[in-house]
Amino acid sequence: AQSVTQLGSHVSVSEGALVLLRCNYSSSVPPYLFWYVQYPNQGLQLLLKYTTGATLVKGINGFEAEFKKSETSFHLTKPSAHMSDAAEYFCAVSDASGNNRLAFGKGNQVVVIP
Amino acid sequence: GAGVSQTPSNKVTEKGKYVELRCDPISGHTALYWYRQSLGQGPEFLIYFQGTGAADDSGLPNDRFFAVRPEGSVSTLKIQRTERGDSAVYLCASSSDRGEQFFGPGTRLTVL
Numbered sequence: 001a002q003s004v005t006q007l008g009s010h011v012s013v014s015e016g017a018l019v020l021l022r023c024n025y026s027s028s029v030p031p032y033l034f035w036y037v038q039y040p041n042q043g044l045q046l047l048l049k050y051t052t053g054a055t056l057v058k059g060i061n062g063f064e065a066e067f068k069k070s071e072t073s074f075h076l077t078k079p080s081a082h083m084s085d086a087a088e089y090f091c092a093v094s095d096a097s098g099n100n101r102l103a104f105g106k107g108n109q110v111v112v113i114p
Numbered sequence: 115g116a117g118v119s120q121t122p123s124n125k126v127t128e129k130g131k132y133v134e135l136r137c138d139p140i141s142g143h144t145a146l147y148w149y150r151q152s153l154g155q156g157p158e159f160l161i162y163f164q165g166t167g168a169a170d171d172s173g174l175p176n177d178r179f180f181a182v183r184p185e186g187s188v189s190t191l192k193i194q195r196t197e198r199g200d201s202a203v204y205l206c207a208s209s210s211d212r213g214e215q216f217f218g219p220g221t222r223l224t225v226l
Contacts, residue, residue, distance in 0.1 A: 004156075006156075009154070036217075041219075042219065043117075043118070043205070043217040043218055043219045043220060044157070044205070044207075044217040045217075046214055046215075049214070090156050090157070092156075100145065100147075100162075100209065100215070101147065101159045101162055101170060101173075102147075102149075102157070102159065102215065103159065104149075104156030104157045104158070105156050106154070106155055106156050107155075107156050
């Protein structure tokens with residue numbers, strides 16, 4: 001079974017500061033990894049994904065994540081936080097050889113302090 | 115184009131009642147997924163359809179939960195004898211074969 005661990009349910013970051021959200025996964029097969037964002041009263045939106053190839057993945061809104069197999073991690077970063085980044089962020093893993101079902105972490109609620 | 119839509123957006127019911135939640139996927143998407151998101155948690159997988167058939171229903175919590183997709187497009191999640199613990203946001207997603215999953219806004223179910 002696959003699983004994802006996201007620590008720290010609430011993350012506060014100052015406007016203009018680095019955003020770092022940690023994600024560690026467990027998978028017995030090569031994983032596909034995802035970050036989703038959920039704005040208030042909206043559906044989940046894909047930020048970025050890793051399937052194969054380059055381990056540094058760039059997504060929308062200036063976010064990027066790096067797949068590190070040795071650390072079983074897929075941390076999300078953004079160099080400079082903006083007020084509009086306030087949202088909930090979910091890391092997810094799927095089985096590259098399976099049916100594409102996603103296993104999500106518990107999420108990080110990001111608060112941006114002006 | 116139109117995204118995934120879910121109806122109703124909110125559903126309040128009483129313990130023991132039967133409810134149906136509907137999902138309209140993106141046109142042409144063959145794969146459809148249902149997830150459940152409880153308060154303070156990430157979404158949890160319930161069931162996956164490829165076309166009309168349920169290819170993986172291992173996430174359904176018990177036999178009170180059932181889902182159908184009779185024509186390979188719209189899907190209905192059915193919950194019998196609802197319990198307070200069923201209260202959650204039910205999310206639907208669709209994708210083309212094994213591509214990116216696009217999520218709907220969800221149905222918030224409250225069981226009183």
